[in-house]
Amino acid sequence: MTRRNWLRALLPLGWASATATAAADADAASKPTRSDAVVLTEAQWRQRLTPAQYRVLREEGTEPPGSSPLNAEKRPGTYACAGCALPLFSHTAKYESGTGWPSFHTPLPGVLGTKTDFKLILPRTEYHCARCGGHQGHVFDDGPRPSGKRYCNNGLALVFVPEAA
Ligand SMILES: [Zn+2]
Numbered sequence: 639m640t641r642r643n644w645l646r647a648l649l650p651l652g653w654a655s656a657t658a659t660a661a662a663d664a665d666a667a668s669k670p671t672r673s674d675a676v677v678l679t680e681a682q683w684r685q686r687l688t689p690a691q692y693r694v695l696r697e698e699g700t701e702p703p704g705s706s707p708l709n710a711e712k713r714p715g716t717y718a719c720a721g722c723a724l725p726l727f728s729h730t731a732k733y734e735s736g737t738g739w740p741s742f743h744t745p746l747p748g749v750l751g752t753k754t755d756f757k758l759i760l761p762r763t764e765y766h767c768a769r770c771g772g773h774q775g776h777v778f779d780d781g782p783r784p785s786g787k788r789y790c791n792n793g794l795a796l797v798f799v800p801e802a803a
Contacts, residue, residue, distance in 0.1 A: 667695065667696045667697070667698070667766070667771045667772060667773060668751055668753060668764075668766040668771040668773070669771055670751075670767075670768060670769055670770055670771045671751050671768045672748075672768045672769045674769060675769060675770070675771075676721070676722040676769050676770040677770075678770075680696070683695075683696050683721070686721070687720070687721065688794075690794055691720055691721075691794050691795070694773060694792045694794045694795050695720060695721045695770075695772035695773055695774075695794075695795050696721075696772065696773070697773075698755070698757075698764065698773040699773075699792075700775075700792060701739075701792045701793060701794050702738075703737060703738025703739055704738035705738075705793070706739065706740055706792070706793020706794065707793065708740045708793040708796060708798055709738065709739070709740055709793065711729075711732075711740070711798050712729075713729065713798075713800050713801070714729050714800070714801040715729050715798055715799050715800040715801045716728055716729070716798075716799045716801075717729070717732070717740070717742075717791075717796045717797070717798055717799075718796065718797045718798075718799055719749075719767040719769065719770060719772055719774070719795065719796070719797075720772070720794065720795050720796055720797050721767060721770040721772035721795070722767060722769050722770035722772070723797065724749055724767055724768075724769040724770070725746055725749070725799070726745055726746060726749050726750065726767065726774065726796070727742045727744075727745055727746060727789070727791075727796075728746060729801075731743050731744040731745070731789075733781075733782055735781075735788055735790070737790060739775065739790045739791060739792065739793070740791045740792075740793050740796065741781075741788055741789060741790055741791065742788075742789040742791060743781045743782050743783070743784070743785045743786075743787055743788065743789070744784070744785045744787070744789075745765075745789060748768065749767065749768055749769070750765045750766065750767065750768055750774070751765065751766050751767075751768045751771075752764060752765045752766075752777065753766075755776075762776045762778075763776060763777045763778075764776055765777050765789065767795075772795060773792075773795065774789075774791050774792060774795045774796070775789060775790045775791040775792050775795070776790050777789050777790070778790060
């Protein structure tokens, strides 16, 4: 039985079809929502990204905790989408969450889209680059001030651009 059918069998009718659609879509990257959208074919993405980046950005994979060199990055600069180079976070929003993933409390304005995923059964809020749809991470409500949010980001999905000296 596919996951979609399993969900449909488990959940009440009506609600089930919307949820099953969300679950079926969860394995594909999100649709860009900005007017400057970057839309490439799967083959073009595979050419542009490393296999590990592709797994995270285009298939919503998660890198192992503690694996990203960006965990230790402390210089002033900007964290940009590894898929399309759109700046997503400033270094001023980065903090040490202790999770093993680069973590931020606030994104730059208008650069992220979100959706709910059910990959771990319990719903989580997935977020992605609004320009190319590339998966970045998940956002949780246990972050520090000022937002109270924790943007738990895959380092593979980001490129750090140091501030010009
Ligand atoms: Zn992007």
